[in-house]
Structures are given as structure tokens and as C-alpha cells.
Amino acid sequence: MVTDFSQPQRQSPIGVLVMFFDTIRIYARALWPILLVWIFKFKELNTIYLVAGIVAIFTIIAFIAYLRYRNFTFFLDVENQEFILTEGIFNKTRTSIQLNKIQQVNIKQSLIQKIISVYAVDVDTAGSNKQEVGIKAVSHEVALELKARLLESDTAVNDTAESQLEQSFSAEKQEHPFVKVGFLSLIKVGLTSNYVKSFLLLLAFFFSTYENLRHVIDDTAINEQQIDDYFAGKMFLEIIPLIVLGLFIVILIMNVGRMIFVYFNFSVTRQNGSLLLSYGLLNTKSTIIKPERVQITTITRNYFQKKLDILQIKIRQATSGEKQEKNSAIEIPGCSAYERDEILKLIFQQLPEKGVMLRPDFRKLGFAVFLTIVLPLLGFYAIKYYSGTGNSSIDYFVPIYVAVLSLLQYFKYRNYRLFIHNDFIIKQNGAWDISNEIIKPGKIQAITTSQLFWHKSLNIGSLTLHTAGGDIQFQLGDFEKIRGYVNLWLYEMEVSDSNWM
Amino acid sequence: MESFTNETIDTTRLPRFEEVQFTKLHPFYWKVLLINLSITLIIVGVLVGVACYNIEELIGLQMQVSIAYVVLALLVFYFSYLGFKRKAYAFREHDVLYRHGVIASTTIVIPYNRVQHVALHEGIVSRFFGLAEIEIFTAGGNSSDISIPGIEKLQAEDIKQLLMGKIQKQL
Numbered sequence: 001m002v003t004d005f006s007q008p009q010r011q012s013p014i015g016v017l018v019m020f021f022d023t024i025r026i027y028a029r030a031l032w033p034i035l036l037v038w039i040f041k042f043k044e045l046n047t048i049y050l051v052a053g054i055v056a057i058f059t060i061i062a063f064i065a066y067l068r069y070r071n072f073t074f075f076l077d078v079e080n081q082e083f084i085l086t087e088g089i090f091n092k093t094r095t096s097i098q099l100n101k102i103q104q105v106n107i108k109q110s111l112i113q114k115i116i117s118v119y120a121v122d123v124d125t126a127g128s129n130k131q132e133v134g135i136k137a138v139s140h141e142v143a144l145e146l147k148a149r150l151l152e153s154d155t156a157v158n159d160t161a162e163s164q165l166e167q168s169f170s171a172e173k174q175e176h177p178f179v180k181v182g183f184l185s186l187i188k189v190g191l192t193s194n195y196v197k198s199f200l201l202l203l204a205f206f207f208s209t210y211e212n213l214r215h216v217i218d219d220t221a222i223n224e225q226q227i228d229d230y231f232a233g234k235m236f237l238e239i240i241p242l243i244v245l246g247l248f249i250v251i252l253i254m255n256v257g258r259m260i261f262v263y264f265n266f267s268v269t270r271q272n273g274s275l276l277l278s279y280g281l282l283n284t285k286s287t288i289i290k291p292e293r294v295q296i297t298t299i300t301r302n303y304f305q306k307k308l309d310i311l312q313i314k315i316r317q318a319t320s321g322e323k324q325e326k327n328s329a330i331e332i333p334g335c336s337a338y339e340r341d342e343i344l345k346l347i348f349q350q351l352p353e354k355g356v357m358l359r360p361d362f363r364k365l366g367f368a369v370f371l372t373i374v375l376p377l378l379g380f381y382a383i384k385y386y387s388g389t390g391n392s393s394i395d396y397f398v399p400i401y402v403a404v405l406s407l408l409q410y411f412k413y414r415n416y417r418l419f420i421h422n423d424f425i426i427k428q429n430g431a432w433d434i435s436n437e438i439i440k441p442g443k444i445q446a447i448t449t450s451q452l453f454w455h456k457s458l459n460i461g462s463l464t465l466h467t468a469g470g471d472i473q474f475q476l477g478d479f480e481k482i483r484g485y486v487n488l489w490l491y492e493m494e495v496s497d498s499n500w501m
Numbered sequence: 502m503e504s505f506t507n508e509t510i511d512t513t514r515l516p517r518f519e520e521v522q523f524t525k526l527h528p529f530y531w532k533v534l535l536i537n538l539s540i541t542l543i544i545v546g547v548l549v550g551v552a553c554y555n556i557e558e559l560i561g562l563q564m565q566v567s568i569a570y571v572v573l574a575l576l577v578f579y580f581s582y583l584g585f586k587r588k589a590y591a592f593r594e595h596d597v598l599y600r601h602g603v604i605a606s607t608t609i610v611i612p613y614n615r616v617q618h619v620a621l622h623e624g625i626v627s628r629f630f631g632l633a634e635i636e637i638f639t640a641g642g643n644s645s646d647i648s649i650p651g652i653e654k655l656q657a658e659d660i661k662q663l664l665m666g667k668i669q670k671q672l
């Protein structure tokens with residue numbers, strides 16, 4: 001079957017469905033506060049009005065989706081060697097891309113697209129990080145043919161053997177992702193990581209919705225007095241473990257849900273020496289990692305994950321773009337040790353090695369204990385003493401707090417290491433989630449050494465390595481050794497013009 | 502290619518950044534600091550004074566508040582003097598060093614081939630004393646950018662030219 005791309009084309013008719021869900025997603029994001037109010041006022045609303053409202057909203061969304069589908073066309077302008085897309089209901093947008101500017105064309109599927117068996121085609125152009133253009137729903141044949149046509153003209157224009165070779169190479173490789181994170185791995189990762197992050201998110205969400213709800217329904221529903229009475233009636237000590245358990249379950253569910261939602265069908269493909277990641281349940285995202293732009297690679301794993309043979313990789317790239325982009329790290333969840341090695345080989349051309357080990361001084365532990373145990377306890381007892389009142393049951397938590405934090409700080413201290421190899425600097429850190437940050441000495445932008453004046457005679461001090469993707473700090477190490485390495489790195493940076501980006 | 506060698510480097514004989522002779526900031530810069538600090542302290546002092554006469558709770562404490570403020574001001578002057586004394590810079594053949602900090606002595610080293618751009622900044626008081634500030638930016642973000650204050654204007658221009666030349670050569 002040969003499709004004629006020279007005439008403006010619509011997407012597959014069934015693509016209306018994809019548009020429908022996409023539109024729902026966009027509007028849901030904009031209208032969620034109203035939805036929330038509805039949910040909480042559910043009982044008070046007239047059922048007929050509610051149903052009518054919901055039907056009306058869905059009809060409107062369906063109508064908008066249909067219009068979006070009708071107004072989305074794409075075609076190949078053979079004469080001018082351009083690929084042209086038009087979209088928009090009221091605000092029409094016409095995007096034209098020169099064919100020789102197209103870097104790559106990716107064919108992808110999200111869950112909804114998978115269900116109705118259509119494909120998305122993303123066109124990537126030079127000079128930008130994000131996808132500029134995407135077609136949301138076409139059949140597989142059309143997708144493949146379009147891709148072939150787009151890339152074929154590309155090679156025809158810059159007619160070099162090299163680029164042709166690269167194209168065929170990439171086309172061949174693209175079909176076989178060499179890392180695929182399965183559904184099971186995502187569940188494993190969700191169950192074993194990000195507890196603290198999710199807890200904080202939950203807390204923030206709880207407080208913001210609580211505040212919002214208070215404004216909306218201050219006259220009804222939640223009666224604070226009732227809640228207080230309820231809590232006072234129960235024993236304080238009995239309620240805490242229950243709350244903790246409940247929180248833990250909620251956090252686990254949230255984690256697994258988030259993992260599946262964000263990282264569903266995660267795959268890594270090799271393309272022209274760079275890595276192409278694509279993932280996502282409802283909307284597929286894709287990112288490109290160029291090995292020469294990678295600044296800091298972080299590998300994180302905790303005890304459970306070690307037993308399950310999964311780990312997370314986080315990659316920070318140098319971005320020439322805006323400030324907020326600078327600190328956005330790309331995450332690869334749920335790799336096995338083998339897949340990690342493959343990815344690292346692609347980024348660094350060899351496996352990073354841990355070289356000479358630097359340990360922190362024991363004062364590092366002492367200071368951490370002072371900051372996280374001694375000071376809070378002093379504050380706690382001071383408040384207790386001056387306020388005069390005090391629930392004696394809180395006292396039981398003091399030994400638990402001390403024990404937990406001592407353990408945490410001890411392991412944190414024991415894992416705090418800097419490994420220096422000729423080609424790699426690796427910083428190991430973390431009490432439970434042990435992370436290894438890997439950089440190449442050539443990526444260093446500037447070096448800071450710092451020493452407190454009372455540490456001069458002890459000859460210990462801190463080192464900060466600044467890269468375009470963030471800083472790496474190592475505190476209270478042997479200052480003599482640190483200075484020696486700083487001199488070596490400076491020498492290496494200054495004699496060679498290594499490409500840090 | 503003929504001149505290519507790859508001998509082992511004797512790491513103990515590498516130039517040592519900790520033994521570099523640093524240049525102190527220009528003595529006039531202390532005057533600049535003094536004037537700037539005095540202006541700030543006077544403005545804050547006036548505000549505190551107004552507060553003392555108008556807020557009922559503070560009227561009885563005028564004496565204590567003024568003593569506390571004077572002590573605070575003296576401490577601020579003392580620490581800025583120490584800070585001024587500690588600040589020093591050095592330009593080597595291949596990199597720039599800047600040392601600062603009273604409690605923690607911090608030295609930052611930026612090789613010239615990592616410098617993104619250089620800027621010259623003149624404050625209003627500094628200009629009166631003929632001083633300027635050199636700002637050196639890298640791709641490492643805020644934490645690895647440095648600004649060296651208290652350099653004579655002409656010298657600062659020279660340094661800027663030197664750095665620009667070094668950057669140009671790298672490209």
C-alpha cells in the first residue's frame with residue numbers, strides 16, 4: 001500500500017479517541033480544583049444536575065476532540081522539501097520543517113494508543129531538546145511509511161555515505177531497545193524507593209487540600225471539634241502506630257501508581273551513539289541523552305533493591321538552555337546490573353572503576369550527630385521546660401528518635417566515600433539509599449577547597465567539584481591528599497582541551 | 502605527531518595551587534566597604550530608632566536596644582575587616598585563584614579554558630576610589646562563578662583583556 005503524502009492528510013479516524021483522552025487530560029489539569037469541590041459536595045448536589053453536568057462536559061470535550069481531529073492535517077511538500085502540519089481550532093498553527101533538518105523520527109505507543117492500535121510519530125529536529133512536532137494517531141503502515149519518507153529525503157539531500165550508513169544503522173538498532181523496564185520491575189522500584197519523597201508530597205497535598213476545603217466548606221462537613229474529641233478519646237500511643245501503618249500503605253500505593261503512570265513501558269534505544277529513552281502511560285515522553293553532554297551519572301540502590309537486582313540511574317546533562325532546565329535529571333528506574341553496565345559503557349566508553357578511596361574524618365560523624373540529635377533534643381527539652389506543660393507519652397519517642405537517627409548517621413558516615421581513579425571520580429553517599437555519583441575529571445568546571453580555621457592543624461578540609469550539571473562535595477577528608485588531587489586535575493584540565501559538553 | 506610523548510607525570514612536582522603567592526585587595530577597598538556599611542547601618546539605625554520611639558513595648562528599652570545595636574554594628578565592622586583581609590586573588594598562567602572566608606578559608610580555582618565570559622562591575626562608591634570588580638562566569642552555575650572586588654580600574658581592564666585573550670585562544 002502506497003500512501004500519497006503530498007496531499008493534506010488526517011490521522012486515522014479512530015484517532016478521535018486519542019484526541020478525546022488527550023483533551024480530557026489537558027482540561028482535567030486545568031480544572032481539577034472544581035472537580036475536587038464537586039467530589040466533596042457530592043451528596044448535596046442534585047443527582048440529575050450532576051449527571052447532566054457530567055454528560056455535558058463529556059459531550060463538549062468529545063466535540064472539541066472531534067474538531068481538533070478535523071483540523072489536524074499533515075503532508076509532505078515535495079517541491080520545497082518540507083513536512084507541514086496544521087492544527088488548531090480557532091488559533092491555527094502551521095508548522096513546517098525542512099526535511100534535511102530532521103534528526104530522527106520515532107514511532108511510539110502509549111497505553112491508549114496500544115488499545116486502539118494506532119501509533120504516534122514524533123519528529124525531532126536539530127537544535128532543540130523537546131519534540132517540536134508529533135502526530136498522535138496513525139496506523140502502523142502509515143507510520144512506517146511516513147518515517148521512511150521523512151528520512152529518505154534526508155539522506156537524499158545530504159548525500160554522504162556516512163550519513164546513509166548512520167541512518168540505516170539507527171533504523172536497524174531502533175527496533176531493538178536494549179533496555180526494557182518491565183511492569184514487574186516498576187512495581188519493585190515503587191515498593192522499595194522514594195518513601196520520604198512521597199511522604200513529603202502527601203503532606204504537601206494534604207495541607208493544600210485541607211486549606212482549600214476549609215475555604216470552600218467551612219460551614220459543613222468537617223467539624224474540627226469532633227475530630228479532636230475522637231483523637232482525645234483514644235489513647236495517643238494506640239493511634240500512632242495505626243497512623244504510621246496507614247501512611248505507609250498509602251505511600252506504597254502512591255509510589256507504585258506513580259512509577260507505573262510515569263515510567264510505563266520504559267525503553268532505552270541506541271541511536272547514532274546517543275541514548276533515546278521513551279516512557280509513559282498516558283502520554284509517551286521521550287528524551288535523548290548525548291554521551292558527551294552527560295555531566296553527572298548517579299546510580300542509586302538500597303538493600304532491598306540489591307536483593308531484587310534493580311537499581312536506578314539518574315543522569316544530569318549540561319543544558320545550554322534555561323536555568324530551570326539545568327537541574328532536571330533524567331531517571332532510568334529499575335535496571336538490572338547488566339543493563340546498568342551497558343548504559344555506562346555507552347556513556348563513558350568503558351566501565352567506571354573505583355580507584356583510591358578517601359574517607360572522611362570521624363569529626364564528620366560527630367558534627368552530624370550534633371546537628372541532628374543533640375540540637376533537636378536540646379530544643380525539645382528547652383521548649384518542654386519553659387512551656388511547663390507536656391504530654392509524658394512523647395518522652396517514649398525520644399529514645400526511638402535517638403536510636404533511629406544514630407543508626408542513620410552511622411551508616412551515612414560509613415558509606416561516605418570518595419573514589420578517585422585516573423578517568424573517574426566517584427562519590428558514594430547515603431544511609432539507606434546508597435548513591436554513587438560518577439563524573440569524569442574532564443567535566444570539572446572549577447574546583448573549590450575549603451577549610452575551617454580550627455581544622456588547619458588537623459589537616460582536614462572539604463572539596464567541591466563544580467560541573468555544568470551540578471556540584472559534587474566531599475567534606476572533611478585528608479586535606480593534603482585532596483590538594484594533591486586538585487593539582488593533578490588542574491594540570492589535566494589545563495594541558496588538554498577536553499570537550500566537557 | 503612526531504612531538505607526541507606520553508611520559509609518566511611526577512605528581513609531586515606539579516605546580517601546587519596552595520603555594521601560590523596571593524595578591525591582596527587594594528587598600529582603598531576597605532574604605533569602600535566602610536562607606537557602604539556605614540550607609541546601610543545608618544539607614545537601619547534610623548529605622549530602629551523610629552521604631553523605639555513609636556512602638557509602646559520598646560519605649561522602656563531604648564537604652565538596651567541602642568547598646569545592642571552599637572555592639573552589632575561593631576561586630577559587623579570587625580568581621581568585614583577580617584573578611585577584607587582574607588580576600589586575595591592570583592592569576593596564574595592557566596588559571597585564576599580566589600581565596601576568601603573568615604571562619605572557613607575557601608579557595609576556588611577556575612582554569613581559563615573553562616571560563617565562559619568575563620564582566621567588569623563598578624559600584625558607585627568604588628568608582629569614586631577608582632576601583633572595579635571583575636566577575637568571572639563558568640558553565641558550573643552560581644556556585645562556581647567568582648567576583649573579585651577591589652582591583653584598580655586600569656589593572657582590572659588589563660586583567661579582563663588578558664582573560665578575554667585566553668578565552669579567545671581556547672576557541
